[in-house]
Amino acid sequence: MLTVDQVEKSYGGAGRLSRRGKKVLQNISFVVEEDEVLGIIGESGSGKSTLGRLLLGIEKPDKGTLHFDDRDIAARAGRRRISAVFQDYTSSIHPYYTVEKALAEPLKLYGWKDGDIGLRIDFLLRQVGLDSSYRSKYPHELSGGEAQRVCIARAISTEPKCIVLDEAVSSLDASVQFQVLELLKELKASYGISYIFITHDIQAAVYLCDRLMFIRSGQIEEIVSARQLTEVRSEYAAAMLDMALRLAGQGEASSAGGEQRKERIW
Amino acid sequence: MTIHRKMWSDKLTAISLTVIAMVAFLGICAPWFAPHSPEQVHMELRYASPSWQYLLGNDHLGRCVLSRLIYGIRPSVLWVLAALLVSLSFGGILGILAGYFRGKTDQMIMRVCDIMLSFPGYVMSLAVVGILGPGIQNILIAFVIMKWAWFARVIRTSVMQFAEADYVRFAKAIGVGNAVIIWKHILPVALPDIAVISSSAFGTMILQISGLSFLGLGIQAPHAEWGMMLNEARGVMFSRPELMLAPGLAIVIVVSAVNFCSDALQAALDPKLQKNTRKPLRGQGLFPAKPKGEEVA
Amino acid sequence: MRIWDHTTGKVVVYNSSFQVSQGRCLAIVGESGSGKSVTCRAIMRLNTFKMRQSGNIRLNGVDLAELSEADMRRHRGRHLCLIMQNGMRAFDPSSPVGSHFRDTLWQHYGWSRSQITSRMAKAMGSVRLQDPVALMNKYPHQLSGGMLQRMMIALAIVLEPTLIIADEPTSALDTLSQYEVMEQLIALRAETGCAMIFVSHDLSLVQRIADDIVVMRDGEILEHGTTADIFSGTRHEYTRHLLEAKQRLNRNFSNRMGGLQHVDR
Numbered sequence: 001m002l003t004v005d006q007v008e009k010s011y012g013g014a015g016r017l018s019r020r021g022k023k024v025l026q027n028i029s030f031v032v033e034e035d036e037v038l039g040i041i042g043e044s045g046s047g048k049s050t051l052g053r054l055l056l057g058i059e060k061p062d063k064g065t066l067h068f069d070d071r072d073i074a075a076r077a078g079r080r081r082i083s084a085v086f087q088d089y090t091s092s093i094h095p096y097y098t099v100e101k102a103l104a105e106p107l108k109l110y111g112w113k114d115g116d117i118g119l120r121i122d123f124l125l126r127q128v129g130l131d132s133s134y135r136s137k138y139p140h141e142l143s144g145g146e147a148q149r150v151c152i153a154r155a156i157s158t159e160p161k162c163i164v165l166d167e168a169v170s171s172l173d174a175s176v177q178f179q180v181l182e183l184l185k186e187l188k189a190s191y192g193i194s195y196i197f198i199t200h201d202i203q204a205a206v207y208l209c210d211r212l213m214f215i216r217s218g219q220i221e222e223i224v225s226a227r228q229l230t231e232v233r234s235e236y237a238a239a240m241l242d243m244a245l246r247l248a249g250q251g252e253a254s255s256a257g258g259e260q261r262k263e264r265i266w
Numbered sequence: 267m268t269i270h271r272k273m274w275s276d277k278l279t280a281i282s283l284t285v286i287a288m289v290a291f292l293g294i295c296a297p298w299f300a301p302h303s304p305e306q307v308h309m310e311l312r313y314a315s316p317s318w319q320y321l322l323g324n325d326h327l328g329r330c331v332l333s334r335l336i337y338g339i340r341p342s343v344l345w346v347l348a349a350l351l352v353s354l355s356f357g358g359i360l361g362i363l364a365g366y367f368r369g370k371t372d373q374m375i376m377r378v379c380d381i382m383l384s385f386p387g388y389v390m391s392l393a394v395v396g397i398l399g400p401g402i403q404n405i406l407i408a409f410v411i412m413k414w415a416w417f418a419r420v421i422r423t424s425v426m427q428f429a430e431a432d433y434v435r436f437a438k439a440i441g442v443g444n445a446v447i448i449w450k451h452i453l454p455v456a457l458p459d460i461a462v463i464s465s466s467a468f469g470t471m472i473l474q475i476s477g478l479s480f481l482g483l484g485i486q487a488p489h490a491e492w493g494m495m496l497n498e499a500r501g502v503m504f505s506r507p508e509l510m511l512a513p514g515l516a517i518v519i520v521v522s523a524v525n526f527c528s529d530a531l532q533a534a535l536d537p538k539l540q541k542n543t544r545k546p547l548r549g550q551g552l553f554p555a556k557p558k559g560e561e562v563a
Numbered sequence: 564m565r566i567w568d569h570t571t572g573k574v575v576v577y578n579s580s581f582q583v584s585q586g587r588c589l590a591i592v593g594e595s596g597s598g599k600s601v602t603c604r605a606i607m608r609l610n611t612f613k614m615r616q617s618g619n620i621r622l623n624g625v626d627l628a629e630l631s632e633a634d635m636r637r638h639r640g641r642h643l644c645l646i647m648q649n650g651m652r653a654f655d656p657s658s659p660v661g662s663h664f665r666d667t668l669w670q671h672y673g674w675s676r677s678q679i680t681s682r683m684a685k686a687m688g689s690v691r692l693q694d695p696v697a698l699m700n701k702y703p704h705q706l707s708g709g710m711l712q713r714m715m716i717a718l719a720i721v722l723e724p725t726l727i728i729a730d731e732p733t734s735a736l737d738t739l740s741q742y743e744v745m746e747q748l749i750a751l752r753a754e755t756g757c758a759m760i761f762v763s764h765d766l767s768l769v770q771r772i773a774d775d776i777v778v779m780r781d782g783e784i785l786e787h788g789t790t791a792d793i794f795s796g797t798r799h800e801y802t803r804h805l806l807e808a809k810q811r812l813n814r815n816f817s818n819r820m821g822g823l824q825h826v827d828r
Contacts, residue, residue, distance in 0.1 A: 043737045044708065056439035076441040084439045086432035094433045096454055096535055102433075106440045138537040144595060151436075158440065171734075173594045173764040178808035200737030203816045229819045243742040245820055247767060 001194065002032040002055075002162060007064035009050055024050045025218045028064070032162070037188065037195045039209035039226070041202055041240065047218040052166040052198045056084050068162070080110075083160035087167035089147035093139040099125075099150050100135040103157060110158045124153040128183060145176035149183065156187060164196045169204055181208055202244035214240060272534040279530035282523040289520055293339030300333035305488045313506055322512050326498060331512050334490035338513070341402050341485055342492040343520055346471045349406040354464050356410070357417025362456075364418065365425030366448055375418065382415035391478065400483045402475075409471060417463065424459040428452050454535055461528035469521040492517055579784045580618075581777050583726065588752060588759040590773030590790070592766060592805065598782040599762045603730050606760070607645055608635050622726060640671050644724035646715050646748075648731040654703040654711060661699030664718055671722065686717040689754070690747045709740025716747045720755060727751070728760045733768060741768075748772060766809045770794060778802050 007028040024047045032038050042048040053059045054066060057079045071078035083106075086092050093102045103121045112120065122132050128149040139147060148168065155163050165184070169177045181204060187193060199205050205212055206226050214221040214237040222234040232238050273279045292299050301321070308328035316323040322331035364375040385393075394408035428434060429452060437447050476493015478484040485491040492513040499509035533539040579602065583589045591599045606620055608627065620627040622642055630638060639645075647653040654660050661683070668679045680696065687695035690713040703711060712732055719727055729748060733741040749772055752759055763769050769776060769790070776793045778786040778801070786799050797803055 043739050053435075056435075057441075058435060058438045079439075079441070082439070084436055086435060088432050092432035092436065094451055094455075096537060105437070105442075109440060109442060140538050154436070164439075174766065175594060175764070175805045175808040178812060181812075200739075202738055203812045206816045206819050207812050226819060240739065241820065244738050244816065247738065247742050247745065247771075 001034045001069060002196075003065075003067045004031070004055075005029050005065050005067070007051075007054060007061045007066060009047075009054060009059070009061050023218055025054075025061075028215075028218075028220060030213060030220065030223060032194060032196060034161070035188075035192045035194055036211065037197060037209045039205035039212040040196060040198045040215060041200065041205055041212055042215040043200060045217075046215050048198050048200075048215050049166055051215070052084075052164050052196070055164050055196060056082060081159070081161040082164065083155040083158060083162070084164045084166065085148070085151045085155045085168040087171055089142075089144045089151065089171065090139075092151050093142075093147060093154075095139055097139070098135065099137050099139075099142075102139075102150065103154050106154060106158050120157065124157050125150075127156065127187065128153045143176075144172050145180060148172060148176075148180055152180070152183065152187070156191065156193070159191075160193060162194045162196065164198065166198045167200070168197070170199060170201055177204065184208060202240060212237075270534075273527075273530050276530055276533070278526055282526040282530070285519060285523040286527065289339055289343055289523075292336055293344050296337050296340060300330075300336045302330035302333045304329060304333040304337040304490045306330070313502070313509075323508065325495070325509060326502065331495075331509070334495060335492070335512055335516055338490040338492045338495060338516075341475065341489070342472055342517070345402060345406055346409075346468065346475065349409045350413075350464060350468055350471060353410040353413040354417055354460070354467075357414035358421050358460060360414070361418035361421030362425050362448055362452065365422040366429045366444070366452065368426075368429075372422070376422070379415040379418050382411075383419065385412075387412050388474075388477075391474070392481075392483070395478065395483045400486070402485055405475060405478055405484050409474070413467060413471075417467075420463050421456065421460055424456045425452055428455050457535060458528070458532035461531050465521075465524045465528040468524050469517075472517055472521070579777075579779070579782075581784065581787060583758045583760060583775075585725075585758055586752075586756050587774045588761055588772055589775045589777060590761045590763060590769040591777050591779055592763060592769055593779035594764055594805075596781075597779045599779050600730055602779070603645070603728050603760065603762055606728060607639055607643055609645075637671070640667060640722055640724070642725045644719045644722055644727045646712070646719060646727065646729040646732045649708075649735050651703055651708060651711065653715060656703050659700050659702055660706070660711070660714055664699065664714075664721075667718065668721060682721050683717065686720040687714065689720065689750070690714075690717045691743070692717065707740065708736050709743055712736065712740070712744045713747055716744070716751055720751060723755055724757060726758045726760065728762070730762045731764070732761075734763070734765070745771060766806055767813060778805070 007025060008023065009025040010023040028051065030038070040048050040051060050059070054061050055073065057073045057076070060074055066073040068078055068082060073079045073082070093099070097105075100121055103124060104117050107117050107120060121135060125132060125134055130146065130149055130153070134142075134146070134150070139150075142150065151168075168184075169180050172180060184195065185208065188195065195208070197205055197208055202212075206229065209226050211223060211225050212229075213223045214234065216236055222232060222237045224232050224237065229241060232241060273283070301319075306329060308324065311320070311324040311328035312326055314320060314324040314328065320330050320332065322335065325331055325334070360375050360379075364372040390412050391405065391408035394411060395404050398404040398407065434447060434451050437451055442451075473493060475484050476491065476496060479491055479494040479497070485494055495513040496510060496517075499506070499513070503510060579598075581589065591602065593599045606627065618628070622638070625638075627635065627638065654663055661680075664683050665676065665679050668674055668682075674682070680699070683699065684695040687698065692698055692710065692713055698706070698710070698714070706714075715732075732748065733744050736744060745768060748759075748761070751757075752772075759772075761769065761772055773790050775789050776787070777784055778793070778799065780801055786793065786797065786802055793802065794806070797806065
């Protein structure tokens with residue numbers, strides 16, 4: 001469904017001495033199938049967010065192509081059925097817009113009739129677990145979790161086939177993070193949307209994704225199925241997973257074998 | 267609630283707007299409102315105190331202060347405002363383009379700005395006036411040339427921070443056009459910043475005009491202008507301070523009215539600053555205080 | 564020696580009191596807006612004017628609330644050290660990080676330039692930062708968030724404070740640096756034997772580092788107990804809810820890592 005082929009991107013050039021000619025992404029190729037969740041995992045500065053922007057057509061690649069359903073993402077028609085949720089919930093909704101207005105914007109753009117938009121907004125809010133009283137709220141009146149739910153509602157409003165989630169849960173509290181992940185799972189189950197989940201949080205990625213793509217300094221290290229994490233080949237991916245496991249509070253166990261590990265799972 | 271209704275609902279703003287409107291009206295219709303000719307000299311009335319015939323008294327040449335004040339609106343307020351709008355829109359457009367598109371556009375516009383800004387303001391306007399000859403129009407042209415780069419710089423910085431915001435990115439992602447994004451998503455949010463810098467620029471411009479008039483490059487002598495009136499009254503600052511009062515107060519009132527309006531515009535646009543909104547629900551330290559919490563320093 | 568810490572009554576934090584003893588680590592857990600950061604800043608007296616506080620905060624018997632501003636400044640850094648959430652914002656962006664260290668250490672200890680550099684270099688070596696002298700000449704934006712955070716820890720090592728307050732030190736970092744920073748914090752405790760207040764919303768991190776846990780919600784302390792107690796048998800619905808969220812992610816992750824035999828779907 002989504003094909004990324006030999007993509008390369010570098011920043012800088014004019015004036016910016018520090019970043020002149022720096023390659024942020026090179027030789028990126030992968031495919032996302034319909035109804036699949038791909039996790040893109042990398043540290044800050046690995047180029048994962050740049051990749052996200054390329055997928056959304058906000059920036060153009062220097063080389064290579066991105067196709068969605070055999071149409072080039074660079075053209076607007078090509079990315080009509082791709083949507084997005086971003087990280088920073090404090091800036092992800094126009095600060096002067098009410099929730100209603102923010103949700104109406106993409107709908108209007110996609111040619112919905114004014115009469116239908118009202119009903120649609122109610123429906124969308126219900127879908128993400130909010131009620132109609134949120135329609136008249138401004139972004140600063142929402143908590144992080146609520147704001148992110150509104151963003152998800154906005155993302156699904158145009159019936160996309162694929163949503164790019166750029167660190168969509170990273171700045172949320174652990175408990176809220178989980179609720180949002182659950183919500184994403186439910187939505188996927190009921191609409192069959194595929195996600196591209198860009199994150200540094202391996203645990204969240206493993207929870208949500210079918211496949212994981214590890215990216216480091218602009219290059220793909222490995223793509224692995226989330227069901228076969230024990231079979232990672234690249235050192236980097238293994239190190240990342242190990243680190244995450246230790247963070248999860250089961251560090252010592254990872255080298256000591258399965259039985260002990262099972263006991264330590266709280 | 268529409269923006270202008272919100273602004274009218276605040277008393278101070280309503281007063282400020284009325285003041286500005288009245289001043290503009292007075293200035294435009296000066297010949298009908300001024301009780302006397304502003305340039306008519308009455309040597310026998312030099313430094314006369316206010317009387318029923320001359321409500322604000324007479325200046326060092328016996329001219330009617332009130333009439334001069336009213337005629338002075340034209341160069342001091344209306345023309346300055348016009349010059350401000352021209353340089354603001356020029357600088358604003360370039361600043362927004364530079365801040366939004368970044369990259370090469372930004373580089374080019376900013377280098378030009380840097381060159382413009384590297385000339386000291388007064389020297390630049392002296393040069394322009396020197397080339398074009400003295401007179402109010404030429405000073406205004408000099409102002410436009412001088413100020414736009416500064417506006418462009420400041421507005422670019424303000425726009426840049428919003429252009430990076432996630433809601434703008436989302437709009438780009440779903441395919442909203444650049445023009446619409448700038449108009450709907452960036453301009454309203456950057457407007458408060460723009461309003462603040464332009465209202466402060468307004469004050470300085472009035473004073474700069476008077477400075478240039480003082481050098482004999484601005485308004486030519488008999489014509490009335492607020493800054494020049496201040497200058498003329500300066501000589502008798504200690505013996506007849508009230509002569510300074512009229513133009514001084516006029517400047518203060520107009521500048522503060524403009525300032526209040528820019529504040530009010532910000533408050534009207536930004537839902538966070540509205541008094542009548544519901545209590546914010548979340549955020550650092552925004553919990554409604556429970557009565558049991560003891561408040562002691 | 565005993566450190567005694569006691570806050571009572573605030574606009575956003577109500578009648579909360581807790582204590583940290585020498586060498587122990589207390590974790591304050593809660594969701595955003597629960598008042599944990601405000602509590603920390605209250606201890607440091609870094610809250611804005613709008614926030615008022617009452618009650619007493621005592622450090623080694625000294626009531627911090629009654630110290631003058633100048634004394635307090637001396638106390639911060641020397642006895643209290645704050646490790647902030649965002650390394651980028653914690654350092655002055657217009658000067659190299661080294662000069663920040665110099666200012667701080669000179670202020671508190673009056674050491675000479677070379678003394679400071681050598682001590683800092685040693686401390687930075689111990690938080691596994693290579694080439695400390697070069698790093699100290701860099702500006703904050705040239706360094707990664709994890710590095711800055713570790714430099715802040717290095718500074719804490721040199722300062723040898725009695726109490727370190729770490730306010731969400733890892734939330735802004737990615738997994739790899741998160742891990743490293745956590746390791747260094749644990750090492751820091753072992754090295755200096757100082758007390759620590761660790762603020763976080765992530766319970767799995769808390770489990771690694773803390774001896775005691777305080778659970779906060781809407782400005783109130785819901786629960787207070789040792790880490791083992793809270794994790795094994797919490798009495799509160801809310802704590803359970805917090806635990807549950809992270810546990811399920813962890814369990815899922817560990818299952819996947821444990822191989823196919825554990826996968827539940």
